[in-house]
Amino acid sequence: MRKLVAACLLVTLCSNADAQKKEVFKFEKITPEVLQRKIYPVDSNASAVVLGDVGSTEIIGNTKGWFSFTFRRHVRTHILKKAGYDEAQKAIMLYVTSGAQEKLEALKATTYNLENGQVVETKMDKDNVFTEKAAKYQFLKKFTLPNVKEGCIIDIEYRIVSDYLNTLQPWNFQGAAPRLWSEYTLSVPQFFEYSFISRGSIPFYISDRSNRMDQFNIVQTQGAEASDRVSFTANVTDYRWVAKDVPAFKPESYLSSSSNYSSHIEFQLAAQRDPLQYHNYIGSWPEMTQNLMNDEDFGKKLDKNNNWLSDVVKPLIASGTNQDKARRIYAYVRDNFTCTSPEGLYLSQPLRNILRTKAGSVSEINLLLASMLKYADIPAEPIMLSTRSNGFVYTLFPMLSRFNYIVTSATIDGQRYYLDASQPHMGFGHLPTECYNGMARVINETATPLNFTTDSLKERKMTSILLINDDKGSWVGTMQQVAGYYESEDIRATIKDKGKEQYFKDLKKGFGLDISMTNQRIDSLTQYDHPVAVYYDFKVEAPKEDIMYVSPLFGEATTENPFKSAERSYPVEMPYAIDESFNVTMYVPEGYVVDELPKSMRVKFNDAGEGMFEYMISQSNDVISLRTQVKFTRANFQPDEYEILREFFNMIVSKQKEQIVFKKKK
Numbered sequence: 001m002r003k004l005v006a007a008c009l010l011v012t013l014c015s016n017a018d019a020q021k022k023e024v025f026k027f028e029k030i031t032p033e034v035l036q037r038k039i040y041p042v043d044s045n046a047s048a049v050v051l052g053d054v055g056s057t058e059i060i061g062n063t064k065g066w067f068s069f070t071f072r073r074h075v076r077t078h079i080l081k082k083a084g085y086d087e088a089q090k091a092i093m094l095y096v097t098s099g100a101q102e103k104l105e106a107l108k109a110t111t112y113n114l115e116n117g118q119v120v121e122t123k124m125d126k127d128n129v130f131t132e133k134a135a136k137y138q139f140l141k142k143f144t145l146p147n148v149k150e151g152c153i154i155d156i157e158y159r160i161v162s163d164y165l166n167t168l169q170p171w172n173f174q175g176a177a178p179r180l181w182s183e184y185t186l187s188v189p190q191f192f193e194y195s196f197i198s199r200g201s202i203p204f205y206i207s208d209r210s211n212r213m214d215q216f217n218i219v220q221t222q223g224a225e226a227s228d229r230v231s232f233t234a235n236v237t238d239y240r241w242v243a244k245d246v247p248a249f250k251p252e253s254y255l256s257s258s259s260n261y262s263s264h265i266e267f268q269l270a271a272q273r274d275p276l277q278y279h280n281y282i283g284s285w286p287e288m289t290q291n292l293m294n295d296e297d298f299g300k301k302l303d304k305n306n307n308w309l310s311d312v313v314k315p316l317i318a319s320g321t322n323q324d325k326a327r328r329i330y331a332y333v334r335d336n337f338t339c340t341s342p343e344g345l346y347l348s349q350p351l352r353n354i355l356r357t358k359a360g361s362v363s364e365i366n367l368l369l370a371s372m373l374k375y376a377d378i379p380a381e382p383i384m385l386s387t388r389s390n391g392f393v394y395t396l397f398p399m400l401s402r403f404n405y406i407v408t409s410a411t412i413d414g415q416r417y418y419l420d421a422s423q424p425h426m427g428f429g430h431l432p433t434e435c436y437n438g439m440a441r442v443i444n445e446t447a448t449p450l451n452f453t454t455d456s457l458k459e460r461k462m463t464s465i466l467l468i469n470d471d472k473g474s475w476v477g478t479m480q481q482v483a484g485y486y487e488s489e490d491i492r493a494t495i496k497d498k499g500k501e502q503y504f505k506d507l508k509k510g511f512g513l514d515i516s517m518t519n520q521r522i523d524s525l526t527q528y529d530h531p532v533a534v535y536y537d538f539k540v541e542a543p544k545e546d547i548m549y550v551s552p553l554f555g556e557a558t559t560e561n562p563f564k565s566a567e568r569s570y571p572v573e574m575p576y577a578i579d580e581s582f583n584v585t586m587y588v589p590e591g592y593v594v595d596e597l598p599k600s601m602r603v604k605f606n607d608a609g610e611g612m613f614e615y616m617i618s619q620s621n622d623v624i625s626l627r628t629q630v631k632f633t634r635a636n637f638q639p640d641e642y643e644i645l646r647e648f649f650n651m652i653v654s655k656q657k658e659q660i661v662f663k664k665k666k
Contacts, residue, residue: 023206023242025181025183025242027051027054027076028051030112030119030153030155031119032117032118032119034153035078035112035113035114035119035153036151037078038080038151039080040078040178041245042178042179042245042246043178043248046080046084046177046178046248047079047080047081047083047084048077048078048079048080048081048084048086048087049077049078049177049178049179050075050076050077050087050175050177050178050180050182051076051077051078052074052075052076052181052182053073053074053075053076053179053181053182054182054184055071055072055073055074055169055171055185056071056072056185056187057069057071057072057168057184057185057186058070058187059165059187059188059189059192061216061218061219061230062218062219063220064163064221065218065220065221065228066163066218067165067192067216067218068161068163068165069161069164069165069168069169070159070160071161071162071168071169072158073156073158073159074155076153076155076156077153077154078152078153079148079149079150079151079152079154080150081150082150084177085148086176087154087176088111088144088148088154089144089145090109090142090143090144090145090156091132091140091141092141092160093134093140094138094140094141095138095139095162095164096137097137100162100164101162102160102163102164103160103162104141104158104159104160105159105160105161106157106158106159107126107129107141107143107156107157107158108123108155108156108157108158109123109124109143109146109155109156109157110122110123110145110155111124111145111146111152111154111155112152112155113147113149113151113152114151122146122147123146124145124146128146129143130142135341135343135344135346135348136297136346136347136348137346165269166268166281167266167267167268167269167399168186168266168267168269170264170265170266170267171184171241171265172263173202173246173263173264173265174200174202174243174246174247174248174249174262174264175248175249175262176249177248178245178247179243179246180244180245180246181242181243181244182243182246183206183240184240184241184265185238185239185241186238186239186267187214187236187237188236188239189214189234189235189236190234190236190237190273191234191273191274191275191276192272193269193270193271193272193273194267194268194269195267195268195270195282196266196267197265197266197268197394198264198265198266199260199261199262200261200263200264201263201569202243202246202263203243204241205243206240207240207241208239208240209237209239209240210237210238211235211236211237211238212236212238213233213234213235213236214233214234214236215231215232215233216231216232216233216234217230217231218230232275241265246263249263252563252565252568252570253562253564254562254563254573254574254575255571255573256391256437256573257388257389257390257391257392259390259391261569261570268281268282268397268399270282284447285441285449286445286446286447287398288398288400288441288447289444289445289446292345293443295346297347297348298345298346298347298443299382302370302371302374305375306375308352309371309372312332312355313329313376316328316332316372316376317329323413325376325378326373326376326378326410326412329372329373329376330369330410330419330421330428331428332372333365333368333421334421334422334426334528335424336358337354337358337359337360337365337421338359339360339361339362339365339422339423340359340360340361342422343387343390343404343405344361344362344364344406345363345403345404345405345406346363347363347364347367348361348364349364351368354368361422362405362406363406365421366382366407366408366420366421367382367406367408369419369421370382370408373408378410378411380408380409381408381442382406382408382409382442383406383407383409383418383440383441383442383443383450384403384405384406384440384441385405385407385435385437385440385441385452386404387405387435387437388433388434388435388436388573388575389434390405390437391437393440395439403441405434405435407419407420407431408420408421409442417429418430418435419431420432420435425489425493425528426489426528427485427528427529428528428529429529430485430529431452433454433486433575433576435452436452436453436454436456436457436575436576437452438451438453439451453636454573454574454575454576454577454635454636455577455635455636457486457576457577458577458579459485459486459487459576459577459578459579460482460579460580461481461483461484461487461578461580461581462482462581462582462583463480463482463581463582464479464480464583465478465554465582465583465584465586466478466584466585466586467540467584467586467587468586468587469589469590473542473589473590473591474539474540474542475539475586475589476538476539476540477538477539477540478536478537479534479554480533480534480535481533481534481535482532483532483533483534484531484578484580485531486575487531487532488530488531488532491503491522491532491534492525492532495522495525500520500522504517504520504536507534507536507555510555511538511554511555512553512554512555513550513554515539515540516539517538518536518538518539519535519537521534521535522535542589542590543592543662545664546663547663547664548661548662548663548664549660549661549662550659550660550662551657551659551660552584552586552617552626552659553582553626553628553656554584557653557657558630558649558653559656560653561646561649563645563649567642568639568642569639570639571639572637572642573635573636574632574635574636577633577634577635578630578631578632579629579630579631579632580630580631581628581629581631582626583625584624584626585623586623586626587623588622588623588624589662592662592663592665593662593663594660594661595661595662595663596660596661597617597619597660598617598655598658598659598660599617600615600616601613601615601655602615602616603648603651605632605644605648610632610633610634611631611632611633611648612630612631613628613629613630613631613648613651613652614627614629615628615655615656616628624660628656630652
């Protein structure tokens with residue numbers, strides 16, 4: 001139990017108030033004129049505009065002998081089009097554990113519509129707020145505003161009372177809709193120190209702070225009658241941040257997570273100071289992982305002496321090398337367990353239950369995998385990371401709340417393999433691209449740092465086509481394609497969902513010519529360590545046109561530039577480096593001659609040769625040969641490289657659209 005010092009020292013800090021704007025925001029009265037607005041200068045095409053979003057956090061004494069914080073928010077949004085209806089669907093995350101909790105209080109949600117020239121308000125019934133469990137310690141309060149129509153204004157107010165001082169409520173200055181005014185104030189007493197983590201490129205309209213004195217009252221209940229009370233005065237710093245006329249954050253292609261780049265601020269408790277007993281909350285990475293190893297809901301369950309695993313594990317390790325044993329254990333978990341939640345760190349149930357029910361969250365499945373490997377005397381350790389969609393981990397100091405995913409490592413003959421048994425088609429030693437998001441940490445005594453980058457992933461795809469003439473003047477050909485590893489995973493998922501027949505029908509539609517297919521087959525469909533290979537024979541009926549246009553890439557061309565915006569403020573983050581090659585050998589159709597043939601070209605992306613495009617085509621008598629390749633040695637590009645990257649793909653699209661023109665012989 002925390003105890004406050006009996007004698008509280010009064011510390012007077014000098015005011016650091018900056019000479020900033022003192023403008024005060026007030027929510028406008030909702031009138032017919034306000035509801036009749038159709039366009040806002042911040043974005044004339046917006047489907048919804050946030051008129052005001054104002055929040056505050058204040059740290060106060062509580063009745064548990066310590067401190068809590070109160071977070072208040074008032075947000076008002078004008079929904080202009082049906083595409084903006086998503087703004088009326090809300091979910092508020094709350095944390096609850098045995099020692100601390102968050103409560104949602106004073107929730108008010110109202111919709112204002114203009115009907116017959118009058119403002120009509122519709123209040124949300126509290127019975128329409130639903131609670132949904134998101135993780136072991138996380139709950140969502142979900143609700144939808146009533147009577148939402150085009151042109152309505154929705155108004156939401158609530159407060160959260162929380163015991164989680166380590167991580168205060170973050171604030172988003174930017175979101176899916178533009179914001180006319182976004183304001184957040186934070187009041188920090190002198191005895192707490194917070195680290196501020198700010199991201200995004202939106203400049204603050206106001207950023208200032210001021211100091212004042214405040215009274216803090218702490219009550220510690222001892223029983224039914226008795227309680228201890230402590231009151232003291234301390235200096236408080238009020239921080240205020242305002243962003244004005246903020247454009248909507250518009251995600252672009254190849255962007256890992258909007259949270260990495262949209263403007264927001266987060267807070268992490270760094271230390272407590274006089275008059276409290278000094279304590280450093282940041283600590284070190286080894287301290288964080290040591291705490292996890294000792295946690296009853298995490299590392300304490302990873303005991304190699306879990307004898308209840310015997311009946312399952314012993315048959316899997318009856319023979320073979322350590323690698324054979326590890327592969328069998330991994331395949332058993334991957335192929336027999338269902339992932340019920342795609343993120344999380346802690347166990348919500350005993351590992352024994354997971355083994356029995358064959359279902360669990362990603363962390364539960366991979367922690368079970370680690371336990372089974374350890375039982376087989378194969379060194380195994382959990383690894384915590386943040387997925388690409390969850391955003392980057394802060395590397396300067398440990399912040400456990402930024403991690404949302406667990407995988408397992410197995411060390412065999414001195415080599416470390418990374419495993420994720422929650423993914424149904426993932427091969428041994430492979431991780432989903434979602435896991436490649438920079439820094440990760442092994443949960444061991446030294447918190448071994450790892451760096452999973454998409455630049456390290458090389459996705460190679462090779463396609464070959466041979467087309468010859470048969471004795472009836474038709475084209476007959478064979479197609480062979482070895483997909484990249486992650487494309488293979490997509491193919492497996494597609495076939496599981498739609499079946500092989502539909503998969504080949506879709507290939508036929510995209511081929512570019514009217515063909516008939518025979519001898520279709522797919523290799524390595526259930527050999528998850530290997531890429532998928534697709535084969536089929538095809539036939540193109542004898543052409544009858546005087547002029548015949550043929551795309552020599554037969555449906556494999558890049559037809560659209562993924563980079564459409566003329567400018568980009570964010571990096572390009574591809575899921576892997578690409579190496580796609582296409583080879584075709586075709587005979588000129590019987591009775592035709594080549595009228596036009598595309599020209600060959602070879603271009604480097606930059607002087608360092610970190611990307612290249614090759615299109616080499618030639619004709620020898622009646623045989624046309626084409627080799628084309630797109631290759632990048634890295635997956636990530638900075639904003640100042642965007643223009644050249646965009647133009648590079650424009651060139652690829654333009655070149656791969658070119659056709660061979662055949663003309664019937666006279």
